[in-house]
Amino acid sequence: MTAAERRERQxxxxxxxxxxxxxxxxxxxxxxxxxxxxxxxxxxxxxxxxYGHFANxxxxxxxxxxxxxxxxxxxxxxxxxxxxxxxxxxxxxxAYLDYAAAHPAxxxxxxxxxxxxxxAHAETPxxxxxxxxxxxxxxGPYNDRNAALAELIWGSxxxxxxxxxxxxxxEDAQRQRLDxxxxxxxxxxx
Amino acid sequence: MTAAERRERQxxxxxxxxxxxxxxxxxxxxxxxxxxxxxxxxxxxxxxxxYGHFANxxxxxxxxxxxxxxxxxxxxxxxxxxxxxxxxxxxxxxAYLDYAAAHPAxxxxxxxxxxxxxxAHAETPxxxxxxxxxxxxxxGPYNDRNAALAELIWGSxxxxxxxxxxxxxxEDAQRQRLDxxxxxxxxxxx
DNA sequence: ACAAGATTCTAGCACTGCTAGATTTTGAGG
DNA sequence: CCTCAAAATCTAGCAGTGCTAGAATCTTGT
Numbered sequence: 001m002t003a004a005e006r007r008e009r010q011x012x013x014x015x016x017x018x019x020x021x022x023x024x025x026x027x028x029x030x031x032x033x034x035x036x037x038x039x040x041x042x043x044x045x046x047x048x049x050x051y052g053h054f055a056n057x058x059x060x061x062x063x064x065x066x067x068x069x070x071x072x073x074x075x076x077x078x079x080x081x082x083x084x085x086x087x088x089x090x091x092x093x094x095a096y097l098d099y100a101a102a103h104p105a106x107x108x109x110x111x112x113x114x115x116x117x118x119x120a121h122a123e124t125p126x127x128x129x130x131x132x133x134x135x136x137x138x139x140g141p142y143n144d145r146n147a148a149l150a151e152l153i154w155g156s157x158x159x160x161x162x163x164x165x166x167x168x169x170x171e172d173a174q175r176q177r178l179d180x181x182x183x184x185x186x187x188x189x190x
Numbered sequence: 191m192t193a194a195e196r197r198e199r200q201x202x203x204x205x206x207x208x209x210x211x212x213x214x215x216x217x218x219x220x221x222x223x224x225x226x227x228x229x230x231x232x233x234x235x236x237x238x239x240x241y242g243h244f245a246n247x248x249x250x251x252x253x254x255x256x257x258x259x260x261x262x263x264x265x266x267x268x269x270x271x272x273x274x275x276x277x278x279x280x281x282x283x284x285a286y287l288d289y290a291a292a293h294p295a296x297x298x299x300x301x302x303x304x305x306x307x308x309x310a311h312a313e314t315p316x317x318x319x320x321x322x323x324x325x326x327x328x329x330g331p332y333n334d335r336n337a338a339l340a341e342l343i344w345g346s347x348x349x350x351x352x353x354x355x356x357x358x359x360x361e362d363a364q365r366q367r368l369d370x371x372x373x374x375x376x377x378x379x380x
Numbered sequence: 381a382c383a384a385g386a387t388t389c390t391a392g393c394a395c396t397g398c399t400a401g402a403t404t405t406t407g408a409g410g
Numbered sequence: 411c412c413t414c415a416a417a418a419t420c421t422a423g424c425a426g427t428g429c430t431a432g433a434a435t436c437t438t439g440t
Contacts, residue, residue, distance in 0.1 A: 007406095007417095007418095035395085035396065035397080036396080036397060036398075037395090037396085037397095045419080045420090046419065046420050046421080047397085047398075047399095047420090048398085048399070048419075048420070048421095049418090049419070049420090050398095051397095051398070051399080052418085052419090056397075056398080057396095057397065057398090112302065112304075113304075114302075114303075118356065119352070119353055119356050120353055120359060121356075145370075148366065148367050148370050149370070151349065151350075151353065151367065152346045152349065152350075152367065152370065152371050152374070153346075154349055155345055155346040155347070155348060155349015155350060155352075155353075156342045156343075156345040156346045156349065157345070158345060158348065158349055159341065159342065159344055159345015159346070159348055159349070160341075160342075160345060162309070162345075163309055163310055163341065163345075169310060176338065177338050177341065177342065180335075180338050180339070180342065181342050183378075184342070184374050184375065184378055185374065188373075188374055197386090197437095225426085225427065225428080226427080226428060226429075227426090227427085227428095235388080235389090236388065236389050236390080237389090237428085237429080237430095238388075238389070238390095238429085238430070239387090239388070239389090240429095241428095241429070241430080242387085242388090246428075246429080247427095247428065247429090
């Protein structure tokens with residue numbers, strides 16, 4: 001049965017190849033350039049092969065989104081670990097905004113383009129949960145209150161990330177705003 | 191010159207007709223159903239007429255977005271006026287979330303679908319400015335600090351609105367979260 | 381009443397996501 | 411080492427998209 005195993009492995013490799021190619025294409029030319037034909041060209045297979053791996057184009061974008069969320073979750077984790085506990089919130093927030101700025105196409109796939117990825121739901125993929133937990137941990141142990149704080153600060157950060165890209169807030173204003181945000185959430189009355 | 195005037199007026203009416211039709215179609219069948227052909231059918235003209243009024247499909251959606259933002263701005267204003275000053279923040283926030291919940295297609299056009307509408311920018315359309323100012327006013331007179339608070343709370347509300355739709359947070363959890371958010375921002379240290 | 385100009389439509393291009401059916405490749409079993 | 415079914419892959423095409431050139435129609439000042 002090694003033949004079957006090999007085929008399974010090759011299939012998995014190609015699955016990843018598609019995701020990687022889609023991400024690269026999106027980062028190079030934007031998501032509107034990620035079409036079935038261009039993507040098929042890039043992975044050197046015909047279009048129908050894509051549908052052997054994913055239900056449709058949206059599923060491919062969602063797969064990229066989940067992969068990028070995992071990547072971001074890891075960076076949030078590292079940032080939080082590297083900082084003193086008193087600065088955990090700032091570290092995670094900064095890492096979040098940095099990721100959004102450094103990977104615009106990825107961020108778009110994650111949080112602004114239409115997606116079937118579930119948030120705060122039973123089917124929420126593990127990487128998304130991990131990313132969320134980094135925010136919760138920055139506030140302290142997991143409980144309802146800290147989860148709610150995490151959710152709210154995430155929302156604010158998303159707002160900032162969007163404004164930063166579309167409205168081009170000046171750099172220093174951006175920093176002041178982050179300071180204010182952290183002050184509000186850090187000094188949250190119990 | 192009354193003939194030319196009449197034509198100008200009819201042209202303006204048709205312009206509005208297109209926007210209204212696009213909005214109705216989006217609210218009835220979702221934005222993916224708003225195609226040039228369906229829209230042309232609905233306004234009882236051929237497709238090229240649309241391009242006499244708008245540069246492209248995205249411009250039509252943006253026009254709907256701006257119209258809806260104006261509508262929302264008005265509701266925010268009314269909510270703020272009707273409430274005692276001490277409850278201004280809560281009133282505006284609640285009105286915001288209510289609008290998002292009541293007009294999902296409109297909210298999508300405003301803040302989740304790709305758009306060319308500028309935020310926090312010299313070209314920001316007046317209605318968007320007005321809506322933003324309602325948030326600022328809820329915090330007090332217009333100044334950098336209150337503007338920053340407005341921006342941040344708007345971001346959080348947007349996060350809540352998205353989670354509410356995609357992740358279906360239970361109703362009461364939603365209310366608790368809003369209470370927490372208001373507490374954080376109302377008790378903002380100077 | 382007519383010609384010039386504005387307006388509107390028909391028809392079609394180049395692209396999209398997606399798929400049925402033909403074609404090739406693969407890998408057991410004889 | 412063949413054979414030949416099954417698996418994998420591709421070719422070709424459908425129905426739909428946004429958008430537009432050029433033909434047809436309708437308006438209007440003279």
